[in-house]
Amino acid sequence: xxxxxxxxxxxxxxxxxxxxxxxxxxxxxxxxxxxxxxxxxxxxxxxxxxxxxxxxxxxxxxxxxxxxxxxxxxxxxxxxxxxxxxxxxxxxxxxxxxxxxxxxxxxxxxxxxxxxxxxxxxxxxxxxxxxxxxxxxxxxxxxxxxxxxxxxxxxxxxxxxxxxxxxxxxxxxxxxxxxxxxxxxxxxxxxxxxxxxxxxxxxxxxxxxxxxxxxxxxxxxxxxxxxxxxxxxxxxxxxxxxxxxxxxxxxxxxxxxxxxxxxxxxxxxxxxxxxxxxxxxxxxxxxxxxxxxxxxxxxxxxxxxxxxxxxxxxxxxxxxxxxxxxxxxxxxxxxxxxxxxxxxxxxxxxxxxxxxxxxxxxxxxxxxxxxxx
Amino acid sequence: xxxxxxxxxxxxxxxxxxxxxxxxxxxxxxxxxxxxxxxxxxxxxxxxxxxxxxxxxxxxxxxxxxxxxxxxxxxxxxxxxxxxxxxxxxxxxxxxxxxxxxxxxxxxxxxxxxxxxxxxxxxxxxxxxxxxxxxxxxxxxxxxxxxxxxxxxxxxxxxxxxxxxxxxxxxxxxxxxxxxxxxxxxxxxxxxxxxxxxxxxxxxxxxxxxxxxxxxxxxxxxxxxxxxxxxxxxxxxxxxxxxxxxxxxxxxxxxxxxxxxxxxxxxxxxxxxxxxxxxxxxxxxxxxxxxxxx
Amino acid sequence: xxxxxxxxxxxxxxxxxxxxxxxxxxxxxxxxxxxxxxxxxxxxxxxxxxxxxxxxxxxxxxxxxxxxxxxxxxxxxxxxxxxxxxxxxxxxxxxxxxxxxxxxxxxxxxxxxxxxxxxxxxxxxxxxxxxxxxxxxxxxxxxxxxxxxxxxxxxxxxxxxxxxxxxxxxxxxxxxxxxxxxxxxxxxxxxxxxxxxxxxxxxxxxxxxxxxxxxxxxxxxxxxxxxxxxxxxxxxxxxxxxxxxxxxxxxxxxxxxxxxxxxxxxxxxxxxxxxxxxxxxxxxxxxxxxxxxxxxxx
Numbered sequence: 001x002x003x004x005x006x007x008x009x010x011x012x013x014x015x016x017x018x019x020x021x022x023x024x025x026x027x028x029x030x031x032x033x034x035x036x037x038x039x040x041x042x043x044x045x046x047x048x049x050x051x052x053x054x055x056x057x058x059x060x061x062x063x064x065x066x067x068x069x070x071x072x073x074x075x076x077x078x079x080x081x082x083x084x085x086x087x088x089x090x091x092x093x094x095x096x097x098x099x100x101x102x103x104x105x106x107x108x109x110x111x112x113x114x115x116x117x118x119x120x121x122x123x124x125x126x127x128x129x130x131x132x133x134x135x136x137x138x139x140x141x142x143x144x145x146x147x148x149x150x151x152x153x154x155x156x157x158x159x160x161x162x163x164x165x166x167x168x169x170x171x172x173x174x175x176x177x178x179x180x181x182x183x184x185x186x187x188x189x190x191x192x193x194x195x196x197x198x199x200x201x202x203x204x205x206x207x208x209x210x211x212x213x214x215x216x217x218x219x220x221x222x223x224x225x226x227x228x229x230x231x232x233x234x235x236x237x238x239x240x241x242x243x244x245x246x247x248x249x250x251x252x253x254x255x256x257x258x259x260x261x262x263x264x265x266x267x268x269x270x271x272x273x274x275x276x277x278x279x280x281x282x283x284x285x286x287x288x289x290x291x292x293x294x295x296x297x298x299x300x301x302x303x304x305x306x307x308x309x310x311x312x313x314x315x316x317x318x319x320x321x322x323x324x325x326x327x328x329x330x331x332x333x334x335x336x337x338x339x340x341x342x343x344x345x346x347x348x349x350x351x352x353x354x355x356x357x358x359x360x361x362x363x364x365x366x367x368x369x370x371x372x373x
Numbered sequence: 374x375x376x377x378x379x380x381x382x383x384x385x386x387x388x389x390x391x392x393x394x395x396x397x398x399x400x401x402x403x404x405x406x407x408x409x410x411x412x413x414x415x416x417x418x419x420x421x422x423x424x425x426x427x428x429x430x431x432x433x434x435x436x437x438x439x440x441x442x443x444x445x446x447x448x449x450x451x452x453x454x455x456x457x458x459x460x461x462x463x464x465x466x467x468x469x470x471x472x473x474x475x476x477x478x479x480x481x482x483x484x485x486x487x488x489x490x491x492x493x494x495x496x497x498x499x500x501x502x503x504x505x506x507x508x509x510x511x512x513x514x515x516x517x518x519x520x521x522x523x524x525x526x527x528x529x530x531x532x533x534x535x536x537x538x539x540x541x542x543x544x545x546x547x548x549x550x551x552x553x554x555x556x557x558x559x560x561x562x563x564x565x566x567x568x569x570x571x572x573x574x575x576x577x578x579x580x581x582x583x584x585x586x587x588x589x590x591x592x593x594x595x596x597x598x599x600x601x602x603x604x605x606x607x608x609x610x611x612x613x614x615x616x617x618x619x620x621x622x623x624x625x626x627x628x629x630x631x632x633x634x635x636x637x638x639x640x641x642x643x644x645x646x647x648x649x650x651x652x653x654x655x656x657x658x659x660x661x662x663x664x665x666x667x
Numbered sequence: 668x669x670x671x672x673x674x675x676x677x678x679x680x681x682x683x684x685x686x687x688x689x690x691x692x693x694x695x696x697x698x699x700x701x702x703x704x705x706x707x708x709x710x711x712x713x714x715x716x717x718x719x720x721x722x723x724x725x726x727x728x729x730x731x732x733x734x735x736x737x738x739x740x741x742x743x744x745x746x747x748x749x750x751x752x753x754x755x756x757x758x759x760x761x762x763x764x765x766x767x768x769x770x771x772x773x774x775x776x777x778x779x780x781x782x783x784x785x786x787x788x789x790x791x792x793x794x795x796x797x798x799x800x801x802x803x804x805x806x807x808x809x810x811x812x813x814x815x816x817x818x819x820x821x822x823x824x825x826x827x828x829x830x831x832x833x834x835x836x837x838x839x840x841x842x843x844x845x846x847x848x849x850x851x852x853x854x855x856x857x858x859x860x861x862x863x864x865x866x867x868x869x870x871x872x873x874x875x876x877x878x879x880x881x882x883x884x885x886x887x888x889x890x891x892x893x894x895x896x897x898x899x900x901x902x903x904x905x906x907x908x909x910x911x912x913x914x915x916x917x918x919x920x921x922x923x924x925x926x927x928x929x930x931x932x933x934x935x936x937x938x939x940x941x942x943x944x945x946x947x948x949x950x951x952x953x954x955x956x957x958x959x960x961x962x963x964x965x
Contacts, residue, residue: 376764376765376847376848376852376855377852378852378853378855378856378859379765379766379767379855380765380766380864380865380868381766381767382766382864382865383766383768385766385865385866386762386766386768387762387768389758389759389761389762389766390758390759390762390763390774392755392758392759393755393756393758393759393778393840394759394774394777394778396755396831396834396835397777397778397781397835397836397837398803399796399800399803399831399835400793400796400831400832400835401781401784401789401793401835401836402777403792403796403802403803403806404789404792404793404795404796405784405789405792407792407795407796408789408791408792411791411792461686464682465682465683465686468679468682468683469683471676471679473676473679473680475680475683476683478687479683479686479687481953482687482690482691483686483687483690484949484953484956484957484960485690485691485694485946485949485950486690486693486694487960488890488894488945488946488948488949488956489894489942489945489946490893490894490895490896490913490916490941490942490945491894491896492896492913492916492917492941493894493913493916493938493941493942494693495916496916496919496934496935496938497693497694497696497697497935497938498693500696500697500700500931500934500935501693501696503929503931505709505711506708506709506710506711506713506929506931507696507700507713507931508692508696508712508713510711510712510713511711511712513711514711514712539690539693542690543690544960547957547960547961548960548961551961565670570672571670571672571675572675596785599787599788600785600787600788601787603787603896603897604896604897604913607896607897607917608916608917622787622788622897625790625791626790626897629790629791629794630791630794630901635791635795638791639791639792642788642789642790642791642792645788646784646788646789649783649784649788650783650784653783
């Protein structure tokens, strides 16, 4: 178990920089998920921690030791790859035990430890098989076993679940979480799936275009997104975002078509007059008269509820409404939004506006509960 | 294509590649350089260092009608042998690819001739096509003196063309078949739905799609006809009759090792090398580019 | 696909059967000729069914061609070339694909160019080197102005002379390279994470994965080196000890202007002996052979 510290870490390939200076501290035993769309530099970051990519600038230390120039094998990290990268010519037992063989452990000792790890992953009966004879889920377990057996100081996961089907993915997610609770090994987990991030993480690092947008607990990033990017990326659907002009005297945001959206002046005392982006969760919108008027587009059926998509002031707004609603395309709808739930962002930078009063958002429905487990 | 994951031990990298580099240096680059040196020098009759003669050797070679005869024969030989074996192989591959019952047998037998040594093929063809014994001699019974490769230059030439084509048919067949099988099934099915029959599909769909393979094979076949033919010529006709089958490689061998004229042989080698390099270059540069579908 | 083309199907079968017969006919005739006695084989037209003299013809050919000795020579050369190629090509391909160094591309092209010029087109100069394999180094020393005299290392009439120049081409290197490029990077990275260095990775991961490619390369190289003809003809003058099987064919075939009818039955028996090993290898290992053919030339 070891803490990891990243200081101003950059990565360039030739002249293109793909990671633009990342600072991050990961406590010993923490499970941190790096979340972002493909090409945001999250895998590169992970691979730099692993020692698979050189670090262009900055510093990475593991357990207080700067590892910039250390080879992968000297860093005490174990890694699970997206395509598992199992050695196709070795049996499951040989795959899991390969690092021990390299480390020069005796055959007996290897067998014992492989046996233990295999048992904990339910792989005992497959030990003599080759990877080609295993299902996707079983291969995934072998990859995890190969990582676990080294009793590493740090676990690195590079989108390990994205090659699994939906059901298996949910099951493996639970297992990874359990494994972490049992071993409490410092873990870095890279994914592009926000549900995976929300369910697994102690803390989430949201990355975009090589920059860290926000670091925080799943609750934090869901309830208090630091930028419109995070707001739109986290949650299904993401935060509704409407452009408008704030009037701090009256506590309203005037939308592009002149309609007014109220916000809590007590929560945002320092907002001046001027352009802002107002955001609110789909879950806080109510279908009720005398609210924001818009035009109904279509509804997504979720079973217990519906996602109503409508256009308001030329922008799309989604409402999460329980029960069935029957509307036809083009019909007028009216959405009521609780002013206390409205969040404000800078219109030009997309950053969350400063000067927000303390706690807030206690009333928001629990983030974890919103995510299908 | 490049590897992302590499190792950084440069001494190891050098040690790993050293044996190969040493071998190609000693047995490829140095000899090739030396050939160039010999081609522009002459060994004095009474010993001593070679004397610089510039392009004199090339001039001698190019002024020799026997050399041009050899060039002409080599090119004609390459053309006929290549066309014959490619044509037969393409037709066979197209029909085997229809996968009618029994097609597996052909897959496993057609390439066998390619496994045979050129001189063995030469010996076999010499017997089969011998004018007074063997298989074809029967024809001379019906039409006396119609066929005699030992005396008639055209007969001898036809003989080596057939032998060379025969060895290459199997090889070409394998490549054509592999190319045909890599055409997505759906393409064929789509054209069947569009109303194209079997032969029509062969002509409109399959042949154009294996064109890249065809051009690749043309170069391979031409090179092979320059190189592999030595064994055939040496055993069947020994360049005769009257130099009717005096291919370039065979002439180099005769001039250099029987006539002991290294300078002349070296100059001819250089010309042949240049010819083959140019051919390969044409393949990479132009043909591959024009007939690539992606 | 439902397609009813009975006439075309019939024609296809006819075409394929005829081609089958035509393509295998030469081999059949060689075999038949090797089974008859001297008189029968020289009949016109010759019989197309085998006779009963196969073994005495084989015995006669075996003796006349000194095959007891030359088969061993050919086998030694073929195995030497095959083994050498497999090892040397694997090492150099590993170096080119898995390491980054400045001269890498130069090395790549230096090796690549050797693909273009087969030994047959550069026999004259290669022969000179074979007469003294240290000659290139002597040449370089002379050029650099050193007056050191290296000993002479004559490769004529030796197994190394028969084997080494045949290894000095790039076929194998390219086969390995193509394959190495398809090995996923993650596998290398996983091995690195497991603590494997380059040598371990090469021996324990890359080589086991290359097994099928090695088999393909081995079959093709064995057949190719067994069938070599021109080069052995040049480097071997001591026919008693170093002749290879293919060379013996030249001796067995009678001169074109001989008065007496040639002994075709024995000649064809000798031909059978020479053909046998490569044909056996290609039939037994035809999967690898076909695969090797397709891969070595791409």
